[in-house]
Amino acid sequence: MDWWWALVSIFLGLLILFGTGFPVAFSFLLVNILGIYFFWGGEAGLRQLILSIYASLTNFILVPVPMFFLMGEIMFQSGVAMDVINALDKWLGRLPGRLSLLTVASATVLSALTGVPMASVALLGTSLLPEMERRGYDRGMIIGPIIGAGGLAMLIPPSAVAVLLAGIAEISVSGVLIGGIGPGIILACFYSVYIIIRCWLKPSLAPVYDVRQVSTRERVRTLFIDILPLTFVIFMVIGVMFLGLATPTEAATSGALGSVILAACHKRLTWDLIKRSLIGTTRLTIMVFMIVAGSTAFCQMLAFSQATKGLVELLTGLPLSPILIVMVMQLILLIMGCLMDLFSIMMITIPIFFPIIKALGLNPLWFGILFLLNMEIAPQTPPFGMELFVMKGVAPQDVSMVDIWRAAVPFILMEILLLWLMIIFPDIALWLPSLVKGRSL
Numbered sequence: 397m398d399w400w401w402a403l404v405s406i407f408l409g410l411l412i413l414f415g416t417g418f419p420v421a422f423s424f425l426l427v428n429i430l431g432i433y434f435f436w437g438g439e440a441g442l443r444q445l446i447l448s449i450y451a452s453l454t455n456f457i458l459v460p461v462p463m464f465f466l467m468g469e470i471m472f473q474s475g476v477a478m479d480v481i482n483a484l485d486k487w488l489g490r491l492p493g494r495l496s497l498l499t500v501a502s503a504t505v506l507s508a509l510t511g512v513p514m515a516s517v518a519l520l521g522t523s524l525l526p527e528m529e530r531r532g533y534d535r536g537m538i539i540g541p542i543i544g545a546g547g548l549a550m551l552i553p554p555s556a557v558a559v560l561l562a563g564i565a566e567i568s569v570s571g572v573l574i575g576g577i578g579p580g581i582i583l584a585c586f587y588s589v590y591i592i593i594r595c596w597l598k599p600s601l602a603p604v605y606d607v608r609q610v611s612t613r614e615r616v617r618t619l620f621i622d623i624l625p626l627t628f629v630i631f632m633v634i635g636v637m638f639l640g641l642a643t644p645t646e647a648a649t650s651g652a653l654g655s656v657i658l659a660a661c662h663k664r665l666t667w668d669l670i671k672r673s674l675i676g677t678t679r680l681t682i683m684v685f686m687i688v689a690g691s692t693a694f695c696q697m698l699a700f701s702q703a704t705k706g707l708v709e710l711l712t713g714l715p716l717s718p719i720l721i722v723m724v725m726q727l728i729l730l731i732m733g734c735l736m737d738l739f740s741i742m743m744i745t746i747p748i749f750f751p752i753i754k755a756l757g758l759n760p761l762w763f764g765i766l767f768l769l770n771m772e773i774a775p776q777t778p779p780f781g782m783e784l785f786v787m788k789g790v791a792p793q794d795v796s797m798v799d800i801w802r803a804a805v806p807f808i809l810m811e812i813l814l815l816w817l818m819i820i821f822p823d824i825a826l827w828l829p830s831l832v833k834g835r836s837l
Contacts, residue, residue: 402702413427425686429693460648469672469673481502495528504581531603544810545587550772554648559644570637574637574832575764575825583814590806633650638832694744721752728745738771741771772811784800
């Protein structure tokens with residue numbers, strides 16, 4: 397069978413299963429089993445598939461995933477994340493779009509503590525949305541910043557998606573984690589500047605209101621009790637990696653330990669908290685590991701069907717510049733983001749795109765960070781972005797999906813602008829990873 401017939405058969409099978417509503421992970425698993433049976437020597441191929449899946453799931457590189465999830469669960473379940481929002485609120489003055497800026501600031505800090513975008517959207521939506529509604533904020537200035545800033549957890553470490561991406565694509569975990577910091581901070585600045593300018597030009601979008609006067613003593617108190625202790629946890633994850641003191645695996649473990657210590661210092665570390673955090677971590681970890689298992693088998697099926705080799709030879713033989721091919725790939729990812737969840741996109745495209753990038757002689761780490769930014773856009777993209785549905789779940793009943801789509805568009809455009817800048821100026825993504833010392837796993 398020609399490689400392109402094999403590729404068409406594989407994707408046609410996936411589309412049929414997706415159309416029936418079959419779970420994504422099991423759809424991939426079923427197609428993988430059938431494909432490997434035909435392309436990899438029948439029963440012998442199935443036995444090898446089991447061994448390959450076992451090897452992928454017991455890979456040391458995946459240890460940070462449950463640790464990052466545990467860290468985020470403890471932060472949310474203990475209420476420390478909510479304390480961050482309250483503390484930042486006391487430090488913001490009477491800036492245009494004050495509550496929208498509070499959303500961006502809170503999401504940026506929470507991103508460095510949790511690494512779960514949808515959880516950030518849910519927390520910001522339930523905590524800040526009612527107050528912004530009460531103050532008469534425009535729906536676009538309420539919903540847009542929550543969706544846009546909530547996605548920063550995809551870029552700023554600890555990001556479990558970054559670890560998953562690095563593991564499947566076989567690139568440096570620490571490089572992807574550290575490389576997301578610069579784009580994440582730039583994106584937060586884009587959001588903040590946009591909010592200030594829009595609200596300054598049109599004050600009715602975010603009506604000015606009397607802000608409760610907070611004494612210097614109270615501000616200093618919140619600084620030392622609620623904000624500065626967070627730098628300890630952030631250092632335990634990002635700092636130890638950046639200085640070369642720990643691998644990402646060790647940093648994830650130290651970060652989880654730091655979140656436990658922080659919860660204990662706030663006198664909130666209870667058996668019930670530990671139980672709820674472990675249950676939440678287990679659920680998320682099982683979901684991710686199912687994705688890893690399906691992706692591993694999918695990579696091998698594409699390889700043995702010669703589909704990967706055929707695609708690489710086809711694209712590298714086209715009279716197109718490598719950068720143009722990269723831009724086409726980004727466009728494909730953006731279109732897929734309108735229709736599919738990010739994990740399905742990753743499982744389908746990583747086994748195809750990264751061999752092409754390596755064959756073109758481009759830096760796979762740079763492309764990995766581009767890919768990660770595109771995966772931040774995917775859950776926010778109409779009509780089927782998951783963060784849009786989370787937002788719908790926490791928004792008032794009179795907020796329609798069209799309202800949410802309209803509010804998300806300006807923030808998606810800013811993310812696409814950053815994506816374009818990163819293609820033109822790769823150092824936006826690669827400068828910080830180039831400074832990381834030492835160890836990579």
